[in-house]
Amino acid sequence: MKFLTEYRNAELVKELIHEIRLLVTRPWTVMEVCGGQTHSLVKNGILQMLPKEVTMVHGPGCPVCVTPISIIDEAIMLATRPEVILCSFGDMLRVPGSTSSLLEVKAHGGDVRMVYSPLEAVKLAIDNPTKEVVFFAVGFETTAPANALSVIHAAKSKVNNYSILASHVLVPPAMEAILSDPETTVNAFLAAGHVCTIMGIDEYYPIAEKYKVPIVVTGFEPVDLLQGIYMAIRQLERGVAMVENQYARVVQQEGNLLAKGTIDQVFDVSDRDWRGIGTIPSSGWEVNDRFRAYNARIKFKLQPIEERENKSCIAGEIMKGKKKPFDCPLFGHACNPEHPQGAPMVSSEGSCAAYYHYSNSNLVEER
Amino acid sequence: MNPTQLSVQLNCPLPKLDFEVITLGHGSGGLLTHRLLKAGVFTILKNPLLNEQHDGASLNLSGPVAFSTDSYVISPIFFPGGNIGELAVNGSINDVAMCGAMPQYLSLAFIIEEGLTMNEFWEVLLGIKKASEAAGVPIVTGDTKVVERGKGDKLFINTSGIGAIHPRAKIRISQIQPGDKILVNAPIAQHGVAILSVRQGLEFETSITSDTRPLHMIVRKLLDECGEAIHFLRDPTRGGVATVLQEVASQAGVGIELVQSHIPMDEQVEGACEMLGLDPLYVANEGVFISIVSPQFSERALQILKTEFSTAAIIGEVIAGHPGQVVLKSKIGGRRVVTMLPGEQLPRIC
Numbered sequence: 001m002k003f004l005t006e007y008r009n010a011e012l013v014k015e016l017i018h019e020i021r022l023l024v025t026r027p028w029t030v031m032e033v034c035g036g037q038t039h040s041l042v043k044n045g046i047l048q049m050l051p052k053e054v055t056m057v058h059g060p061g062c063p064v065c066v067t068p069i070s071i072i073d074e075a076i077m078l079a080t081r082p083e084v085i086l087c088s089f090g091d092m093l094r095v096p097g098s099t100s101s102l103l104e105v106k107a108h109g110g111d112v113r114m115v116y117s118p119l120e121a122v123k124l125a126i127d128n129p130t131k132e133v134v135f136f137a138v139g140f141e142t143t144a145p146a147n148a149l150s151v152i153h154a155a156k157s158k159v160n161n162y163s164i165l166a167s168h169v170l171v172p173p174a175m176e177a178i179l180s181d182p183e184t185t186v187n188a189f190l191a192a193g194h195v196c197t198i199m200g201i202d203e204y205y206p207i208a209e210k211y212k213v214p215i216v217v218t219g220f221e222p223v224d225l226l227q228g229i230y231m232a233i234r235q236l237e238r239g240v241a242m243v244e245n246q247y248a249r250v251v252q253q254e255g256n257l258l259a260k261g262t263i264d265q266v267f268d269v270s271d272r273d274w275r276g277i278g279t280i281p282s283s284g285w286e287v288n289d290r291f292r293a294y295n296a297r298i299k300f301k302l303q304p305i306e307e308r309e310n311k312s313c314i315a316g317e318i319m320k321g322k323k324k325p326f327d328c329p330l331f332g333h334a335c336n337p338e339h340p341q342g343a344p345m346v347s348s349e350g351s352c353a354a355y356y357h358y359s360n361s362n363l364v365e366e367r
Numbered sequence: 368m369n370p371t372q373l374s375v376q377l378n379c380p381l382p383k384l385d386f387e388v389i390t391l392g393h394g395s396g397g398l399l400t401h402r403l404l405k406a407g408v409f410t411i412l413k414n415p416l417l418n419e420q421h422d423g424a425s426l427n428l429s430g431p432v433a434f435s436t437d438s439y440v441i442s443p444i445f446f447p448g449g450n451i452g453e454l455a456v457n458g459s460i461n462d463v464a465m466c467g468a469m470p471q472y473l474s475l476a477f478i479i480e481e482g483l484t485m486n487e488f489w490e491v492l493l494g495i496k497k498a499s500e501a502a503g504v505p506i507v508t509g510d511t512k513v514v515e516r517g518k519g520d521k522l523f524i525n526t527s528g529i530g531a532i533h534p535r536a537k538i539r540i541s542q543i544q545p546g547d548k549i550l551v552n553a554p555i556a557q558h559g560v561a562i563l564s565v566r567q568g569l570e571f572e573t574s575i576t577s578d579t580r581p582l583h584m585i586v587r588k589l590l591d592e593c594g595e596a597i598h599f600l601r602d603p604t605r606g607g608v609a610t611v612l613q614e615v616a617s618q619a620g621v622g623i624e625l626v627q628s629h630i631p632m633d634e635q636v637e638g639a640c641e642m643l644g645l646d647p648l649y650v651a652n653e654g655v656f657i658s659i660v661s662p663q664f665s666e667r668a669l670q671i672l673k674t675e676f677s678t679a680a681i682i683g684e685v686i687a688g689h690p691g692q693v694v695l696k697s698k699i700g701g702r703r704v705v706t707m708l709p710g711e712q713l714p715r716i717c
Contacts, residue, residue, distance in 0.1 A: 004641065010698060010699045013699040013700065014700065042703065044698075044699055044703070045696075045700075045701020046699070046701050047701075049701050103710075222699045338710075356706070358704055358705075359703060359704055
C-alpha cells in the first residue's frame with residue numbers, strides 16, 4: 001500500500017522515538033485532537049513507546065462521541081416513524097440514546113440503513129418516492145462537504161423527500177474551550193489532519209498566538225504522529241508557539257476551496273451542545289434558511305429534548321485532557337462499549353473505547 | 368486437494384420444469400415438493416445413501432465420532448468465489464475437522480423464501496454438488512421447507528456433519544500449554560472482505576474472492592504426522608482470528624502473544640480493510656484455521672501446512688503471563704491488547 005507502508009516503517013519509528021528522547025528535558029502534555037489519531041496511537045502501541053516525559057491526552061475529536069444524547073434521541077424518534085427511512089454512518093447506529101439505539105429501533109422494525117455516503121441516501125430517496133429519507137449528518141468539518149453536497153444535489157434534482165438531521169461540530173472552538181479552562185494541562189496540540197485538509201490552517205494562527213500554544217497539523221500513521229509529537233516538543237523546548245504543518249503531503253494552507261464553498265452554500269455557524277463538554281458558542285453548523293426544506297428538524301417539527309447523563313462519568317474531564325480513561329471509576333465496569341455511560345466509550349475512536357479495546361493499565365504503565 | 372476430485376461435471380443444465388420460481392407449494396410435502404426433489408436434489412446430489420429417499424440415513428460408524436451443525440444465512444447468497452451452498456458444505460466439513468475428525472457424512476436442510484428463482488436454486492445445488500464431491504463427503508439426508516415471501520432472506524441452509532475422530536487426535540482446550548506455537552494456514556480476512564465488496568450500497572471493484580474450502584485433508588495430514596502434539600484447532604469464521612484467540616486465552620487461562628508482521632494477509636484485502644475502517648483481525652474467514660501446536664512439532668506442522676498453503680506461518684505463542692489476554696506486537700514494535708468486539712464491526716465515520 002503505497003503512501004501507507006512508508007508511514008508505518010518500524011525503523012523510522014524507532015529513530016523518531018530516539019530523536020524525541022534526545023530532545024525532551026522536562027514533562028510536557030500534548031493533546032491529539034482527532035479520534036482517528038487517538039485510535040492510531042493506541043492501536044499501534046505508540047503510547048508506551050514514548051519517553052516518560054511526554055504525556056498524550058486525548059481530545060474531543062470523535063464526532064460520534066460528542067453527539068449529544070438529545071440529537072440521538074431525535075434520530076431515534078425519526079427512525080420510529082413509519083414513513084421514514086433513516087440513513088446513517090455505521091458507527092452511529094450502536095450509540096445509545098436515552099432509551100434505545102438506532103440498531104434497536106431497526107430490530108423492532110424501524111427502517112434504518114447504514115450508508116457510506118450521503119449521496120447513497122439521496123439515491124434511496126429517488127428510489128423510494130413514497131418514503132421520507134433522512135440522513136443523520138454527523139461529523140466534524142471533514143464530512144460536512146459531502147453532506148452539504150447531498151442537499152445541493154437533492155435540491156437540483158428536485159428530490160423533495162430528502163432531508164438531513166445535522167449534527168456538525170467544529171474543531172477550533174473546541175480547542176479554545178479547552179485552552180480557556182483555567183485548569184487545562186495541555187501544553188501543545190496535534191491538530192486534526194483531515195479537518196485541516198478541508199479547512200486549511202489559517203484558523204489556528206490566532207489560537208496559537210492568543211494561548212501561546214504550539215499547534216502541529218498532524219496525520220494519522222505512526223510516523224506522522226511521532227513526527228507531529230517531535231515538532232510539538234521541539235517548539236515547547238525552544239519556548240515558541242507556532243502553527244506547523246507535519247501533514248503537508250495532504251494539507252494545503254488554504255484548505256480545499258471547493259469543499260469550503262460547498263459548505264458555505266448550505267450551512268450557517270450555530271451554537272452546539274457537545275456531549276460531555278456542554279454548549280460551545282459558534283461550534284457547529286446547521287442547515288441555513290435557503291435550504292430549510294432539507295432540514296429534518298424543521299420538516300418534522302422536532303422539539304428540543306432534555307439530556308440524561310450518568311453523573312459519575314468523567315467524560316468531560318477526559319476530553320479536556322484533565323484525566324485519563326483509567327482514572328474513571330466506571331471504566332471497564334459499569335461503562336464498556338456494550339453499555340457506554342459517556343461519550344468517549346461510544347465509538348471505537350473515543351479515547352475510552354480505544355483504551356478498552358487496545359490497552360490495559362499494565363501496558364501503559366510498562367514504559 | 369486432489370486435482371482429479373475437482374474435475375466435477377458442473378454444467379448440468381436446469382431440467383425443464385413447469386415453474387420458474389419456488390412457491391409455498393414446493394414445501395408442502397405434496398406433488399410439487401416431490402417434483403422439486405426428484406428433478407433437483409436427488410438427481411444432482413445422488414449417492415447410494417441419499418438414493419434410499421428415506422426419512423433418515425442409516426450409517427455405519429464405530430468408535431469416537433465428532434458431530435457438528437451450523438446454519439448459513441449469508442447475504443448475498445452469491446458472492447465472489449462461491450455461493451451459500453458451497454459455504455454450507457465446507458463449513459460443516461471444517462467444523463467436524465476442527466474436532467480432529469474426518470467428516471464422512473453430511474445432512475442438508477433448506478429454508479427457502481417463496482420467490483427464489485429455480486435458476487438461483489439450481490446454481491446453489493450445483494455449488495453444493497461441487498463442494499461435496501471435491502471434499503469427498505456425501506450428503507446423505509436432508510429437508511426442504513418454503514416460507515412466505517418476506518419471512519426469509521432468499522435462502523437459508525443448515526448442514527450437519529459427522530465423522531470418526533482421528534486415532535491420534537487429542538484436541539482439547541485443556542491441552543494448550545505455555546510455549547505452544549500458534550499457526551495459521553492462509554491469509555486472513557479474505558471471505559469477509561469478498562462479501563462486503565458485493566453488499567448493496569458498498570460495491571467496490573476488487574478481485575478478492577471468498578476463501579471457502581474444505582480443510583479436513585490438511586488437518587488429517589497434520590494429525591497423521593504430529594498426532595497429540597496438535598493441541599487445538601479452530602476455524603476463525605465469524606469474529607475472525609482475534610475473537611477465537613481471545614476465547615482460547617480466557618478459556619485456557621493462558622496468555623497469547625501475536626506478532627502482527629507474521630500474520631499473512633493479501634495486500635488487496637489489507638487495502639480494503641483500511642478503506643472501510645475495519646480491523647482484519649475481526650473479519651470472517653472460511654478457509655483459514657488456527658492450530659496450536661507443541662513447540663517441538665511446530666516447525667514440522669508448518670512444513671506440512673506449507674505443502675498446500677505457501678503463506679502458512681507461525682503467528683504467535685502461548686505464554687504463562689497475562690492469563691486471559693491476547694497481546695499483539697504491532698508492526699512498528701508497539702504492543703496492544705486484542706479484545707472481543709461487543710457486536711458487529713461497524714465502519715467508522717472518518
